[in-house]
Amino acid sequence: MRRGENSLGFWVSSLVFLIVFLLSIFLVVYGFSKTDLILVFLLTLASFAGFWEVLVFGLLAVFLMNWQPWINLEMVMLLILPLGVSLGHRFLPGRPFLQSFFINFSGVLIFYIVLGVPRILSNLGLFLSFVPVDLVFGAIIFLVFRAYSRRNY
Amino acid sequence: MKRGYLGAVILILVLVILILFSPGSGWKIRSFLEGRYSSKGTNEVILENQSLKSELLLLKNVEDILPKWKADYVPAMIYSQYPFNLKDEILLGAGKNHNVDEGGVVVLSVNQNANSLTSGGVLVGRIKAVMDNTSLASTIFDSEWRSEVKIGDKGVEALLQGGIKPKLTLIKKESDVKDGDLVYSTDSRFQFGIPLGYLKGARLASDHLLKEADLDLGYDLGQIQSLLILKKP
Numbered sequence: 001m002r003r004g005e006n007s008l009g010f011w012v013s014s015l016v017f018l019i020v021f022l023l024s025i026f027l028v029v030y031g032f033s034k035t036d037l038i039l040v041f042l043l044t045l046a047s048f049a050g051f052w053e054v055l056v057f058g059l060l061a062v063f064l065m066n067w068q069p070w071i072n073l074e075m076v077m078l079l080i081l082p083l084g085v086s087l088g089h090r091f092l093p094g095r096p097f098l099q100s101f102f103i104n105f106s107g108v109l110i111f112y113i114v115l116g117v118p119r120i121l122s123n124l125g126l127f128l129s130f131v132p133v134d135l136v137f138g139a140i141i142f143l144v145f146r147a148y149s150r151r152n153y
Numbered sequence: 154m155k156r157g158y159l160g161a162v163i164l165i166l167v168l169v170i171l172i173l174f175s176p177g178s179g180w181k182i183r184s185f186l187e188g189r190y191s192s193k194g195t196n197e198v199i200l201e202n203q204s205l206k207s208e209l210l211l212l213k214n215v216e217d218i219l220p221k222w223k224a225d226y227v228p229a230m231i232y233s234q235y236p237f238n239l240k241d242e243i244l245l246g247a248g249k250n251h252n253v254d255e256g257g258v259v260v261l262s263v264n265q266n267a268n269s270l271t272s273g274g275v276l277v278g279r280i281k282a283v284m285d286n287t288s289l290a291s292t293i294f295d296s297e298w299r300s301e302v303k304i305g306d307k308g309v310e311a312l313l314q315g316g317i318k319p320k321l322t323l324i325k326k327e328s329d330v331k332d333g334d335l336v337y338s339t340d341s342r343f344q345f346g347i348p349l350g351y352l353k354g355a356r357l358a359s360d361h362l363l364k365e366a367d368l369d370l371g372y373d374l375g376q377i378q379s380l381l382i383l384k385k386p
Binding site for chain 2: 022024025031033039052053060064067068070071074112118120
């Protein structure tokens with residue numbers, strides 16, 4: 001995997017974003033629980049794409065996911081976490097796949113810790129049930145991005 | 154490369170403008186994909202909601218049991234719903250300009266007349282913030298929701314604990330509750346006796362001192378397009 005700027009095509013990222021966005025909606029429509037697919041997508045993308053591309057997709061995610069007329073903590077986190085990963089992932093040790101796994105786990109954990117530890121503690125079972133799902137989706141998105149990156153670089 | 158950055162800057166500017174000045178476009182896209190979007194007026198959508206009556210077995214034969222109350226209401230479309238886990242909020246299309254107050258009770262309508270609701274709503278949530286034309290309500294699907302309820306015609310006390318699957322807790326071990334018993338609100342913040350659902354699967358709690366049970370709702374909030382906000386008496 002080539003790290004750094006623009007190792008992933010913008011159109012590939014757009015297509016994966018569209019699929020992930022639709023999947024996150026249809027999973028709920030068809031009776032499954034909510035997921036953090038968009039957050040995981042952005043966290044994974046941040047290891048492949050450049051800062052500006054992550055910012056574009058972060059803002060697009062905020063536009064589509066915000067459920068209030070004002071900016072709230074969740075949307076700030078949705079934007080800031082991937083940008084932080086984009087700037088700092090190259091300093092992480094380990095293989096890219098494990099890095100991505102660690103980034104997704106830490107990102108989801110930080111996201112919910114910031115929203116309120118009591119919420120996690122009073123719903124520990126639920127939390128422990130959706131975090132692995134997020135990680136599996138993160139791994140799949142990573143493999144898609146890596147496959148595309150390898151083919152082109 | 155410069156062209157790429159210029160494109161990114163333009164996209165960023167467009168998105169920032171949309172986020173700040175037209176957040177409703179984002180809700181509409183999501184509502185459309187969720188099958189919730191309707192170009193019809195609120196009242197027409199509420200009439201469509203009433204077709205859910207058959208699914209809301211909840212209110213079958215319970216009007217005689219429950220105390221009678223009457224409240225004026227404001228109809229409101231559901232614009233959007235909290236997209237992540239561990240929390241549930243909905244944005245409703247009525248606000249200060251429609252005389253919605255903080256703390257207003259949000260119900261699913263099944264039996265309203267022209268402008269007032271008579272013992273015919275199912276408790277869904279409570280208004281927590283009011284803007285000019287919208288209001289934000291937390292729902293019984295929020296993990297921090299707690300409210301007092303009673304179960305069945307014997308009025309067994311319990312605590313409703315919100316969540317993806319709301320739960321009835323703190324039910325006395327010796328109390329006689331069974332599947333199908335009606336659960337209704339007795340919380341002082343709401344009109345007394347608004348139904349919530351039916352009790353399902355009563356069991357001993359993990360401490361073996363009390364019982365707990367699930368709440369059978371009979372509706373899926375994801376399929377609902379509009380709700381009523383009850384005005385304070």
